[in-house]
Amino acid sequence: MTDSANHSDVLERFLRYVQVDTQSSDEHADQTPSSAIQFDLANLLADELRALGACDVAVSEHAYVTAHIPSSAGAQDRPALGLIAHMDTTEVVSGFGVKPHIVHYEGGELVSGVVDGTPVAIGPDKLPALNDLVGEDLVCSDGSTLLGADDKAGVAEIMALVARLQADPTLPHPALGICFCPDEEIGHGASLLDIDAFGCTYAYTVDGGPIGELEWECFNAAEATVTITGYSIHPGDAKDRMVNASNVFVAFHNMLPAAMRPEHTEGYEGFIHLLGVSATCERATARYIVRDHDRAAFENKLALMQRAVDYLNAELGENRVTLDVRHEYRNMAEIVSAYPELISLAQEAFTAAGVEPRVLPIRGGTDGAQLSFRGLPCPNLSTGGYAFHGVNEFIPVSSLEKMVDVLQELVARFA
Numbered sequence: 001m002t003d004s005a006n007h008s009d010v011l012e013r014f015l016r017y018v019q020v021d022t023q024s025s026d027e028h029a030d031q032t033p034s035s036a037i038q039f040d041l042a043n044l045l046a047d048e049l050r051a052l053g054a055c056d057v058a059v060s061e062h063a064y065v066t067a068h069i070p071s072s073a074g075a076q077d078r079p080a081l082g083l084i085a086h087m088d089t090t091e092v093v094s095g096f097g098v099k100p101h102i103v104h105y106e107g108g109e110l111v112s113g114v115v116d117g118t119p120v121a122i123g124p125d126k127l128p129a130l131n132d133l134v135g136e137d138l139v140c141s142d143g144s145t146l147l148g149a150d151d152k153a154g155v156a157e158i159m160a161l162v163a164r165l166q167a168d169p170t171l172p173h174p175a176l177g178i179c180f181c182p183d184e185e186i187g188h189g190a191s192l193l194d195i196d197a198f199g200c201t202y203a204y205t206v207d208g209g210p211i212g213e214l215e216w217e218c219f220n221a222a223e224a225t226v227t228i229t230g231y232s233i234h235p236g237d238a239k240d241r242m243v244n245a246s247n248v249f250v251a252f253h254n255m256l257p258a259a260m261r262p263e264h265t266e267g268y269e270g271f272i273h274l275l276g277v278s279a280t281c282e283r284a285t286a287r288y289i290v291r292d293h294d295r296a297a298f299e300n301k302l303a304l305m306q307r308a309v310d311y312l313n314a315e316l317g318e319n320r321v322t323l324d325v326r327h328e329y330r331n332m333a334e335i336v337s338a339y340p341e342l343i344s345l346a347q348e349a350f351t352a353a354g355v356e357p358r359v360l361p362i363r364g365g366t367d368g369a370q371l372s373f374r375g376l377p378c379p380n381l382s383t384g385g386y387a388f389h390g391v392n393e394f395i396p397v398s399s400l401e402k403m404v405d406v407l408q409e410l411v412a413r414f415a
Contacts, residue, residue, distance in 0.1 A: 082203030
């Protein structure tokens with residue numbers, strides 16, 4: 001990591017936070033937090049919030065960090081505004097031992113590091129946005145882990161805003177609620193946040209991608225588990241008797257249209273994505289995630305999977321295939337569309353900070369989806385990061401710094 005002597009406050013915070021391992025665990029999704037290590041960052045952030053003069057700072061038994069910032073003079077009667085980010089990182093790529101460093105990008109391939117003698121790199125052919133980042137300082141990992149900008153960039157940006165407001169009490173803002181959540185990456189999100197105690201009328205998550213993104217539409221989402229029970233017998237005696245669960249899974253998967261796979265979709269197009277499969281002759285278990293912005297199209301995808309199950313059971317002459325669906329979140333546009341001022345004020349804040357706002361549908365979800373349906377309308381703002389959930393993840397230093405300006409402009413408009 002480069003010398004931090006001349007780093008801005010938000011960059012210094014970000015470089016520290018990403019080195020704290022907070023990887024959530026889908027295996028332990030029945031408990032919150034799913035990994036005890038998330039308390040490490042939660043307690044660190046709580047200590048820093050106390051040092052910055054925040055009120056009611058607490059770390060709950062489920063690793064939620066909450067705090068309140070009193071309003072500036074004259075804004076006491078304005079509705080309280082929440083700012084929310086999540087602390088955990090995905091388990092798809094290791095988040096242990098993150099070694100952040102700054103690369104001055106001069107075009108061509110962006111090399112994060114070298115692992116086992118092989119450069120870890122991404123170029124404009126895979127990420128055309130790199131063409132717009134020539135000359136920028138980019139924070140990367142060393143290539144052996146993800147970086148953790150999703151969502152420690154959002155955490156750092158909110159914390160840097162709190163520090164800025166503490167340093168200059170004349171900056172206008174309403175009463176603010178600050179929340180850092182665990183387990184967003186495994187679909188838990190903000191389900192255990194006490195909204196009444198949080199005390200905010202509106203909120204924003206800071207959990208998006210490249211700077212300028214403003215999102216108030218997300219997927220409807222579910223996880224679907226297909227379980228197949230086979231019948232194993234010696235292959236020499238298998239004629240008309242063996243039921244190979246692995247082969248039944250292959251038949252099931254091939255009944256799902258290839259065009260619905262995420263590698264063939266974009267924009268508002270939904271998908272059915274195979275996360276993984278464990279299969280033997282006796283048993284196969286496959287996990288899928290199903291996503292679509294349109295509620296009817298989402299339900300049709302789930303119905304398609306059920307029809308495939310029913311067809312195979314009919315072919316087998318017995319019920320050997322089951323489908324279990326766990327709904328995760330809904331498209332927050334159903335709620336946020338009733339609050340257009342939340343979008344227009346965020347657009348104004350981006351513009352005032354010198355950033356062109358881009359309203360996009362989220363091809364994923366945020367804590368804001370759950371919160372919106374629980375009574376706290378909550379659009380999503382960019383963090384500035386790119387290539388989340390992989391070893392090529394990076395974030396421009398300028399985006400980190402500019403997002404603090406955007407948040408300052410945003411809270412001023414609510415005052």
